[in-house]
Amino acid sequence: MLITTSYDPQAEHLEAAAQLARSIKQLQGIDNPVRLVPRKRHSLARLRTLYDDSDILLVSKERIEYYHEDQSALFFHPSTAAIRVKRLVNGEHDPLMELSAIQPGDRVLDCTAGLGSDALVYSYAVQGNGEVVALESEPIPYLILQQGLMTYDSDIPGMNEAMRRIQVIQMDHSEYLQRQPDNAFDVVYVDPMFRQPIHESSSISAIRTLANSRPVSEQTIKEALRVARRAVIMKEHRSSDEFDRLGFEEVRRSTTKIAYGVIRL
The missing domain is CATH 3.40.50.10480 (Brix domain)
Incomplete structure (x- = not known):
């Protein structure tokens, strides 16, 4: 390199x-x-x-x-997180935050951070007395996310503070979960690389070749249920079979492409 x-x-x-x-x-x-x-x-x-x-x-x-090679450049940008935070600033709703029942002061674990879009929205929503831990197992996405969160400058109120608050750790989520005590986080969130890609997403296309493509295991969900106090949430393609395989009985379709599976505790 x-x-x-x-x-x-x-x-x-x-x-x-x-x-x-x-x-x-x-x-x-x-x-x-x-x-x-x-x-x-x-x-x-x-x-x-x-x-x-x-x-x-x-x-x-x-x-x-x-x-x-000839792939698009990969770099940190708040992307859709900026739009979502703006909506929260204006008092509008965010589907993921509503499903998570996020409150100021909550602790959130993002098991598959990628470039941090959802972690950033969570960090804004939990406010200054909350905490978001973002895990990324792969070195290049981890590095770009870590550096980007430290240096990116936004004019959206509260956005810079939300970025700087996120704790980014390079570790596989299965290993990290096993190290945590019971009820360590209010919400545990999992957003794996979709089994069925959404090719229209340019940001996902840029990271797909670098990301950990291993599917979420049943053991990971079992550990997440132990570590979470309120809910375990997984994001996947709306037609994915992963929700059934992993025991997510509550599935909310957010868009024509995306769905969230929720297990409430």
Whole structure:
């Protein structure tokens, strides 16, 4: 994996790239060597040829971007979370927050954070005295989410505070759940990669090749039921068989594509 900068980097961007290289070497699941290389005036395609490596992390003034071959760049952006938080700011409702019966001060565990869209809305909803723990097992999505939540700047009231409050941990959710005491969180949320992809979603398409594609196990749901005080919620394609397989008897169809399974405690 190559780490480089945008053209004509400032000193802080060079230091950020060097720090990023050091951080990546400590992550779990990084198999190929990490090399910090000068950008000069090279295109990304030229860097790939020069160093015989298809994976590039680009550090710019605004953000970190991940490039793999001809796929779209992967980077952190609040995306639909920004729209949902705006609605909450305006006193409107959010289907997931309503299903979760979220209250200020709640503790929420997002078992499959991805790029953090749902974790961000949860964090806004639980407010300053609440807590959201976001788990991401895969190193590149984890890194992009962690860095993005720390540095992204939003003009939506309360959004920056919500991002900074989220605790991001690189760990498989099954291992994390086993380590938790009973009733440790009010809500445990699971949003795995859908068995039936929604190809219209560009953000999901960019992360799909990096995400953990393993289906949620029955043991994971059993542990989630032990750890949750109020509810375990899973998001899936509305026609998915996973709800039945994992024992979600209450299924709420949110859109033409999405549904939430709920087990209330």
